Every structure is written in structure tokens, then in C-alpha cells.
Amino acid sequence: MSNFREIGRKIVGVGRNYRAHAAELGNQVPTKPILFLKPTSSYISQGQKIKIPKGCTSLHHEVELGVVIGKHGNDIPETKAMDYVSGYILALDMTARDFQDEAKNKGQPWSIAKGFDTSCPVSEFIDKSKVKNPEQIGLWLKVNNTMRQNGNTKDMIFGVPYLISYISQYFTLEAGDIILTGTPSGVGPVTAGDVIEAGLSDLVSIKFEVEKKGK
Amino acid sequence: MSNFREIGRKIVGVGRNYRAHAAELGNQVPTKPILFLKPTSSYISQGQKIKIPKGCTSLHHEVELGVVIGKHGNDIPETKAMDYVSGYILALDMTARDFQDEAKNKGQPWSIAKGFDTSCPVSEFIDKSKVKNPEQIGLWLKVNNTMRQNGNTKDMIFGVPYLISYISQYFTLEAGDIILTGTPSGVGPVTAGDVIEAGLSDLVSIKFEVEKKGK
Numbered sequence A, B: 001m002s003n004f005r006e007i008g009r010k011i012v013g014v015g016r017n018y019r020a021h022a023a024e025l026g027n028q029v030p031t032k033p034i035l036f037l038k039p040t041s042s043y044i045s046q047g048q049k050i051k052i053p054k055g056c057t058s059l060h061h062e063v064e065l066g067v068v069i070g071k072h073g074n075d076i077p078e079t080k081a082m083d084y085v086s087g088y089i090l091a092l093d094m095t096a097r098d099f100q101d102e103a104k105n106k107g108q109p110w111s112i113a114k115g116f117d118t119s120c121p122v123s124e125f126i127d128k129s130k131v132k133n134p135e136q137i138g139l140w141l142k143v144n145n146t147m148r149q150n151g152n153t154k155d156m157i158f159g160v161p162y163l164i165s166y167i168s169q170y171f172t173l174e175a176g177d178i179i180l181t182g183t184p185s186g187v188g189p190v191t192a193g194d195v196i197e198a199g200l201s202d203l204v205s206i207k208f209e210v211e212k213k214g215k
Ligand SMILES: [Mg+2]
Pocket: A013, A014, A015, A062, A064, A093, A180, A182, A183
């Protein structure tokens, strides 16, 4: 499934899946997963730049474990969920926080805030065999060499099997689809010229530069 | 582009693009397009049934003109926008209105409300050559033979070239992607056993039955 960027057709994001992150944005801890979508046109890989979209004055980084779906399924029971996982990625759920705040205030969709072009920088595919327990992985993010996020997937509110089961009740999952499992605390703004580095335990690391769109 | 269901990777919906529909749900007329995403896993074609998702008690019909994108583009100027259109579809933007109302009240994303499996029933592809002016087409929808929506795309607030240009500033458009251009007034609930018929001028008509999911 190393070609998830080409064959996958959706990216399902999970909001506020770490208590400390929900709190830092002044949000309640959710009682059910908060789901949003990013289009696959938002993917970039190392070597491409994160572009601040037109009008955005507060672009935030969110480092996340991404789950790569390996086969078609819906209404997947939690006990079978891991059979649908092909592997993992490290991803940044880049978020136009000002656009999202406006959307939240107006009761409008988050789609532009979460899904603008370049909003989903991703690592290479990591085969499932390399990850003993997806709910016991450290993940970190630095901006210009300063540590900003340093968490562990053990702090997720809803774990991987639960998320797969819950999401697949509403959205049929297909090979190459991605689930972004939420971000630990420490999110914050980046501006043009900043360099983001992030890592998932000793499995993979990524590096992306930020620039203004239209440059 | 008759294979848009297979090759397309996103469905961009436009909310409140007809004044009378914005008013009927108690919403302001927007000053810029309100965009949301439905995943391609939400497509169904005639012969498949619309399934009311688990927990939904108010599933609404919305009949819409869909624009089928023919080629890759971003930051498309309005004057060139029609070059990116391959054709059209008639689509239903089925909406779990109770889920959407909850999302709006909580400032949460609309993704499940708009994107659940079977939420995007579509017609066959209609080649662009058959449509002289996409902003001068009648569209109607009947539930159990009673007319519920009967509008014309001339009443859209944001026209097709403007939408393509606006959307492509944020989301790169690709061949097979769909833009759902919004619904005229007359939306309302359907329940299990109802039959929805809809038409786009004399170009195409579609018919879908509604059932509860899990039947
Ligand atoms: Mg996130």
C-alpha cells in the first residue's frame, strides 16, 4: 500500500482525540469521534512545500499517526478492525485555524480549513509488520528545531480499532484510504520560511518547509 | 468522463447557493461559497437504494446540478473555468439534517451529515455538448409522485464559472471530480419506503428508493 497517495480516495480526520489537545483549544473532550474529511488533493510528500492558503493568517501544525486501510469494508466490528489495516504513515494535519474558528462560529463546514492544497504532508508508507502496537508510539514535531509537540498515541481517547469500527458505520473504507487519528497537545502557528520536522518513534521522520501560496 | 464514479476523487458540495433555500432553513444568504466535501464512497447509481444512516431521524432530499471536471487545474480564472468542465450530472445531496443541525450547533464538521454511504445518488454522465447554458436548466424532485422541489439553476447565487474559480483556489480540481452546485427550495424529509424521482430539464431523470440501513 506504498501507493496510498495514488489509489486512496479519502482521508478521514479525527478531531480532539487527545484530552490535552482538546483542552488547549478550549474544547470539551468528545463523547464520540469528531470526523472530518480532507481531499486526496491535499497530499504532499517530502520535497514539496506547505503553502499557506490565500487569506489564512494562522496556519497550525498538528502531528498525527495515520492509519492506512488495506481493504474494502463497512460496519467493521472492533474485533476485526486490525485486519483492515495495511500500515501507517506519519502525517501533518495542517489546519487554517482562523478559517476553522470562523467555520465553528458560524456553524459551517471545516472543509477549506482542513482540506486546502498541501494541508496533508505525509511520510512514506510504514508496513504494519513494523508496528507492534499503534497505541504505544511516540510522535513529536519541531518547528525550526524547537520541540512543539511531543506525545504518545497511548493518550488517544478513541483507539485505532474503535475508530475503524465507528468510521466504517458511516463511510465505507477502501484500500488506500487514510485515517488521521488526531494530534497531541502543543499545536501552534507556523509562518513562511519555517521548517517543520516530525517523527514517529524511530520508524520515520519528515521535514517540510512552509511558504506563502502564490510565491 | 462517464466513469467519473471510478476515477474521481472528490465531491465538493456548495451550501445555500439558492436564496429561497437559504431562507427556508433560516440561514443568511452567503457572501462567499460555503464548501463541504462528500467522499466518493457516498456514490450510488440507479438500482441501488438510499440507506438512512444509523441514528438519523431526519434524512432530507436536495436535488442538484453536478458539474463534472474534465482536467486538472488550480487557481483557475473565471474566464477559463468552462474549459475545465467535461459535463454534468443530476445528483441528490442527501443530508442527515438532524446530524447537520447538531454539527452546526456544536461548531463541528458536517462530514457524516453530508457524506454517509449512499448520500450521493447520481445520474449517468451528460456530455457538456448537450447543455447550452448550465445556468438555465430546470430541476425538479418528487417524493412518492408529489412535487417537492421545482427550481431553475438561473437562481443560483454563485454561478458555475465562479464556483470553479473559487474552489480551485483552495482545492486542486482533477478529472472526474464533481461540484454539487446547491439545491433550490423545497427540501424536506424522506422515510423508509419513499421513492424519490428527480429530473434535470429533459436531459435525464433518476429514481431511488429509500430504506433504513441494516435492512
Ligand atoms: Mg488533527
